[in-house]
Amino acid sequence: MRASDADRERAADVLKAGYAEGRLSKDEYDQRLQRVHSAATYAEIQPLIVDLPQGPVPMSGPQPAPVLPVTFQGHPRPLAPVTPYWAAPPPVSNNGSAVGALICGVLAPMTWGVTAVPAVILGHKAKSEIKRTGERGEGYATAGLVIGYLAIAFWGLLIVFGLGLAAA
Template sequence: MSDQTPASYPPAPPAGYTPYPAQKSGTNVLAIIALVGAFVFPLAGVICGHIALSQIKRTGENGRGLAIAGLIIGYVYIAFIVLMVIIAIIVGVAASSAGYSSYSY
């Protein structure tokens, strides 16, 4: 016989005790929607991104980077659209005040 004793295992935790906090390992769906939506409809990307960050903070899911990327892309796209509208208005006002009119004297 050998003098070695079998390996001892730690005692089992008490009933009803979970040794590790339950944490979801999946990616937040709204974070994915925020990233995709930022390219298609930027306002949806921004809204879903903010909601996703709130859910991720509360539940501990993955996808924080996706939500932030959706927010950044959405905000940049919205700013670009607003800038283009402002430029179009300025160009339109400048063209109309430059003397181009359909009235002839």
């Protein structure tokens, strides 16, 4: 669902409170705030504030230990941690440059090597983006690089030997 300006402002307030309480460093606060203001959907906003309190945190005294259910053998069974549905991490997507590198590499033999150079460029770009962002697609980028370099070498040798034979 698309987020409104009011939703982005509420998220910015949560981040501001988290920074004021010392839960976020200045760099992390600035980074998250920038991403909140550029977010278009709730799915983009939620991961940025899910680990921060989103309202007054009640101060309480010591809590009693939870009573663990007992199994039929008399041993306590540990309680499973409850993860709220909104805390699920967003799905990790494939890097677009990696997919482009693979496509350009696969097309290189059919385009007389014209797409080999873009395959190499996109492959290196994708590798650095994947390292920085944690996206998937490392294999696509590697395949695009390998095919691109092989196509460049093949067409380079073909041109060199072709010109050598034509001169002889």
